Amino acid sequence: MKAYLIRRIIHSLFAVFGVLxxxxxxxxxxxxxxxxxxxxxxxxPDAVAALRKELGLDRSIFIQFWIFLQHVVRGNLGQSIFFRxxxxxxxxxxxxxxxxxxxxxxxxxxxxxxxxxVISATKRYTIYDHLTLVGVLLGQSMPTxxxxxxxxxxxxxxxxxxxxxxxxxxKHYVLPxxxxxxxxxxxxxxxxxxxxxxxxxxxxxxxxxAKGLSERVVIGRHALLNTMVQIVTVLGLQIGTLLGGAVIxxxxxxxxxxxxxxxxxxxxxxYPVVQASVLVTALLxxxxxxxxxxxxxxxDPRISYVxxxxx
Amino acid sequence: MSRRKKDSxxxxxxxxAQTSHKLPLLLRLKENIGGxxxxxxCHHGATFGGVVVIIAFLCAIFAPFLSPFDPLEQNxxxxxxxxxxTDPDGHLHILGTDQLGRDVLxxxxxxxxxxxxxxxxxxLLGGILGLILGLVSGYFGKWIDDLIMRIxxxxxxxxxxxxxxxxxxxxxxxxxxxxxxxxITGWVIYARVIRASVLSVKEMDFVQAARxxxxxxxxxxxxxxxxxxxxxxxxxxxxQVARMIIIEASLGFxxxxxxxxxxxxxxxxxxxxxxxxxxxxxxxxxxxxIVLLVLGINLLGDGLRDAxxxxxxxxx
Numbered sequence: 143m144k145a146y147l148i149r150r151i152i153h154s155l156f157a158v159f160g161v162l163x164x165x166x167x168x169x170x171x172x173x174x175x176x177x178x179x180x181x182x183x184x185x186x187p188d189a190v191a192a193l194r195k196e197l198g199l200d201r202s203i204f205i206q207f208w209i210f211l212q213h214v215v216r217g218n219l220g221q222s223i224f225f226r227x228x229x230x231x232x233x234x235x236x237x238x239x240x241x242x243x244x245x246x247x248x249x250x251x252x253x254x255x256x257x258x259x260v261i262s263a264t265k266r267y268t269i270y271d272h273l274t275l276v277g278v279l280l281g282q283s284m285p286t287x288x289x290x291x292x293x294x295x296x297x298x299x300x301x302x303x304x305x306x307x308x309x310x311x312x313k314h315y316v317l318p319x320x321x322x323x324x325x326x327x328x329x330x331x332x333x334x335x336x337x338x339x340x341x342x343x344x345x346x347x348x349x350x351x352a353k354g355l356s357e358r359v360v361i362g363r364h365a366l367l368n369t370m371v372q373i374v375t376v377l378g379l380q381i382g383t384l385l386g387g388a389v390i391x392x393x394x395x396x397x398x399x400x401x402x403x404x405x406x407x408x409x410x411x412x413y414p415v416v417q418a419s420v421l422v423t424a425l426l427x428x429x430x431x432x433x434x435x436x437x438x439x440x441x442d443p444r445i446s447y448v449x450x451x452x453x
Numbered sequence: 454m455s456r457r458k459k460d461s462x463x464x465x466x467x468x469x470a471q472t473s474h475k476l477p478l479l480l481r482l483k484e485n486i487g488g489x490x491x492x493x494x495c496h497h498g499a500t501f502g503g504v505v506v507i508i509a510f511l512c513a514i515f516a517p518f519l520s521p522f523d524p525l526e527q528n529x530x531x532x533x534x535x536x537x538x539t540d541p542d543g544h545l546h547i548l549g550t551d552q553l554g555r556d557v558l559x560x561x562x563x564x565x566x567x568x569x570x571x572x573x574x575x576x577l578l579g580g581i582l583g584l585i586l587g588l589v590s591g592y593f594g595k596w597i598d599d600l601i602m603r604i605x606x607x608x609x610x611x612x613x614x615x616x617x618x619x620x621x622x623x624x625x626x627x628x629x630x631x632x633x634x635x636x637i638t639g640w641v642i643y644a645r646v647i648r649a650s651v652l653s654v655k656e657m658d659f660v661q662a663a664r665x666x667x668x669x670x671x672x673x674x675x676x677x678x679x680x681x682x683x684x685x686x687x688x689x690x691x692x693q694v695a696r697m698i699i700i701e702a703s704l705g706f707x708x709x710x711x712x713x714x715x716x717x718x719x720x721x722x723x724x725x726x727x728x729x730x731x732x733x734x735x736x737x738x739x740x741x742x743i744v745l746l747v748l749g750i751n752l753l754g755d756g757l758r759d760a761x762x763x764x765x766x767x768x769x
Contacts, residue, residue, distance in 0.1 A: 153606070160607030164619065172623045283748040285699045287706050288740035291726050295733055306729075386612030390703050394726060404615070405707050408622045416622050424611045431610070 154432045161424040220414035229414040239399035247323035255327045259334025281328025290321035290394035307396040318395045337369035378434030492760040499756020505749025513565040520559035524716045528554035533732045549734045560716040567717040572698040575635035583643025591651025605641045650682040684761040691754035695747045
C-alpha cells in the first residue's frame with residue numbers, strides 16, 4: 143500500500159511536470175518574441191528589455207525553464223495585459239464559479255443516475271427500461287452547449303422559471319448544472335444498469351434471495367454495493383471531464399468562471415492569463431485524479447495495489 | 454439497444470455459422486467481413502445509424518445541389534424571418550433566416566461539410582498516429598514503451614478541451630489547424646487501447662512461431678499483430694468521430710473553430726445563442742443536426758462493437 147502510494151505520487155509529480163512543460167512551451171512555441179507576447183502592444187522598449195532579462199530569454203531554453211519554474215513557485219505568472227492585474231489572482235477569482243459548477247453537476251448526476259440505473263436494471267424490458275435506454279442514448283449524443291441553449295429557451299425565455307444567464311443566486315446555477323451533468327447522467331445510468339444486470343445473475347445474489355432476504359436488502363446491499371466499485375471508477379474520471387465541460391457551459395450561461403476567462407484571454411491574446419488558467423485547471427485535474435485513486439483504496443478493500451512480486 | 458431482429462432467420466444463422474470457428478474471430482478477418490456486415494444489417498440501431506451517416510455524407514457531397522439558397526448570401530431586409538417564410542420573390546425559407554438574412558437550412562446543409570471533414574480527418578490522422586505508437590509501444594516495450602506512455606499520461610493530465618484551446622492559442626484558427634489540434638489531442642486513446650491489445654496478442658503461439666522461424670519485427674507487426682488489433686481500432690474510431698464532431702462544434706461555438714463566414718454548426722449555434730430571444734430557430738436546428746448525426750454514428754459504433762465482439766453474438 144505504501145509502495146503504491148509512493149508510486150502514485152511520483153506518477154502525479156510527473157504529470158505536474160508535464161503540465162508545467164506544456165504551459166512553458168505555450169508561449170515559446172507561439173510565433174513572435176515571448177517578451178512581446180507577454181506585454182501590452184505599445185510597451186516601452188526598456189520594459190521589453192527588462193522582461194527579456196527577467197525571463198532569461200537571452201539564455202538557453204533550459205535556464206529559461208528553470209526561471210519559469212521559480213516564477214511558478216512564487217505564484218508569479220505575470221501581469222494580465224488586458225485586465226492589468228496579477229494573472230494568477232484573476233484565475234483564483236474565477237475558480238470558485240467553475241468548481242461550484244463542476245461539483246453541482248457531479249451531485250446532480252449522482253442523485254439521478256444511480257436510482258434510475260438500478261430501477262431500469264430491476265425492471266428490465268419494461269417500458270420504463272426502454273425509456274431509460276432511449277434517454278441514455280440521447281443524453282450521450284447531445285452537445286452540452288446545445289442542451290444549455292435549449293434549456294435557456296424553454297425554462298428562461300418561454301416559461302420564465304429561471305434566469306437566462308449571468309452570475310447570481312442559486313437559481314442562476316440550476317440550468318448550467320443540469321446542462322453540464324446530462325452527459326454524465328447518461329453514462330453513469332448506463333453503467334449502473336449494465337453493472338446491476340451482470341451482478342443480479344451472480345450466484346451470491348441467488349443465495350441471498352434463497353435465504354429469504356427482502357428484495358430491498360438483496361438489491362441495495364448485495365448488488366448495488368458491488369456495482370458501486372465499478373461506478374466510482376468512472377465517476378472519478380468524469381470529474382475531470384466535467385471540469386473541461388464547465389468551460390463551455392460557462393460560456394453558454396455567461397458565468398464568470400475559468401472557462402470564460404481562458405476563452406477571453408485567447409481572443410485577446412492575453413498570454414499571461416492563458417498560461418495561468420491552463421496551469422491551474424490542469425493542476426486541479428491532476429490533483430482530482432490523484433485523490434480519486436487514493437479514495438479507491440478505502441472504497442474497495444479487494445483492491446490492494448500490491449504488485450504480484452511484493453505480495 | 455443491441456438486440457437483433459430475432460424473427461429473421463438470416464440473423465440467427467449468422468451467429469451460428471461463426472460459432473463453429475475455434476479461432477478468435479479476427480484471425481479470420483478476411484472471411485468474416487461479409488459476416489460482420491451481415492450482422493450489422495441485422496442490428497436495428499446500426500442500420501438506422503448507417504442510414505443517418507450515409508444521408509449526412511450525401512448532404513455534404515451534394516450540398517450545392519441540395520441547399521435551396523447560397524449559404525453566404527446576406528440580405529439584411531430579410532433578417533430573422535421565422536420558419537416557412539416566403540420572400541418577396543416567392544422563394545420559401547423552410548427553416549427561416551438568421552441575423553444576416555442567410556437561409557438557415559442552406560447553412561445547415563453546408564455545415565455538414567465542416568463537421569464531417571473535421572470529424573473524419575482528425576480521427577484518421579489521430580488514429581494512424583495512435584495506432585503506430587500503440588503498436589510500437591506494445592510490441593517493443595522497454596524504454597520506448599515508457600516514453601510513449603509518459604507522453605500519453607501528460608496528454609491525459611489536461612482536460613481535453615483545455616488542451617485543445619491551448620494548442621489553438623498557439624496555432625490560431627483555421628480548418629487545417631483544427632484538424633491538427635483534434636488529432637494531437639485524440640491519438641492517446643488509440644495508443645492506450647492498441648497497446649493493451651498488442652500486449653495480449655504478442656504472447657500468443659502464432660507470434661512466437663513467427664519469431665521462431667525468423668520473421669522480422671516489421672513483418673510480425675504487419676502480418677500477425679495488426680490484423681488482430683483492427684477490431685478495437687475501428688470501434689474506437691467510430692466513437693471518436695462522434696466525439697470529434699461534438700468538440701468541433703464546441704470550439705466553433707466558442708468562436709475558436711473554423712472562422713466565419715464558412716458555415717459550421719458550431720458557429721450557427723453561437724449566433725443562435727445570441728439571438729435566442731428573437732429567433733429561436735437559428736440555434737435549434739443546427740443542434741438537432743448535430744444530435745442526429747452523433748446519435749447515428751454512436752449507434753453504428755454500438756453495432757460495430759457487437760458485430761466484432763464474438764462474446765456478444767455467441768450469447769444469443
